[in-house]
Amino acid sequence: MKLVTRGQLGWPASAAPSQPTAKGVKVHYLGSPASTKLATDHAECLALWKDIRRSHLANKAENYSDVAYNYAACPHGFLLEGRGLRRRTGANGNQALNQGHYAIVGLVGSSGLTEPPDLMLSAIRDGIDLLRKNGAGAEVKGHRDGYATACPGGPLYAWVQKGAPRPTTTKEEKPVAELSKKAVQEAVWEAPVAAPDTAPDRKTRPTWWAASYLRAIYGQVATLQRTVTAQTAAITALAGQVGKGADTATVVAAVQQAIRDAVIKVDVDINSKES
DSSP: OEEEOHHHHTOOOOOSOBOOOEEEEEEEOOSSOBOGGGGTOHHHHHHHHHHHHHHHHTOTTTTOSSOSOSEEEOTTSEEEESSOTTBOOSOSSSHHHHHHEEEEEESOOSSBSOSOOHHHHHHHHHHHHHHHTTTEEEEEEETTTTSSSOTTOHHHHHHHHTTOOOOOOOOOOOOGGGOOHHHHIIIIITOOOSSOSOSSOGGGSTTOOHHHHHHHHHHHHHHHHHHHHHHHHHHHHHHTTOOTTOOHHHHHHHHHHHHHHHHHHHHHHHHHHHO
16 A cells, blocks of 8 residues: 555644544545546646645635545555544535545546546555544445435446456566566567667666666676686586696696686677677
């Protein structure tokens, strides 16, 4: 769970009425257009959540004591604290409905960003599970259940009607141990990069991709393998010279020279790849 607390938002403790238990949780949406920027910039989500609280506190007709929801869920999978745990919500429509269920709002709207991504659904699910551990019952409903509203919108309500299941990834991933050398080469060596890797410090360049660094590591591993192979072959061949009456110092010097020659070759190989 990726929780953003009130303290991290710069908010004081909630002044909402205490409510230790509820029948469950009701899911909401914004009910107004939601910017598509929310899907690409988490800072937009935090700014919107703060704006919602400001607007609720400024609403004298409703006389909110705090942002109306217990939590919000953003497209990036963060659960944003509102009134928090064991606090009566102000979002479900009237006193009786507010006492019945806690409230979580998904940051999607009636237009613009309308489809809740899986990360948002997972965050809502995180909120439901957290509230259940702290007084909420098993019910998961939409705002429209018991109140005349379109909230939480078609896509979110369809998910609620399915039981608000936690999304599961559909991407099949193989364990690293099962990846062949060819697969590693295809995934790393042949990965596209934004620009040639010629800068002195690739990792500080704004156009640097992680694949560039992985490719460099793979190249170093390959040259290390060549070094070990060359050294092993040299030592094996020279060891055959050792016998009764052999000049041990000469053999040792020959082995050391063979290793130095192999290291020089590796340095040349690395420099040729870096240039």
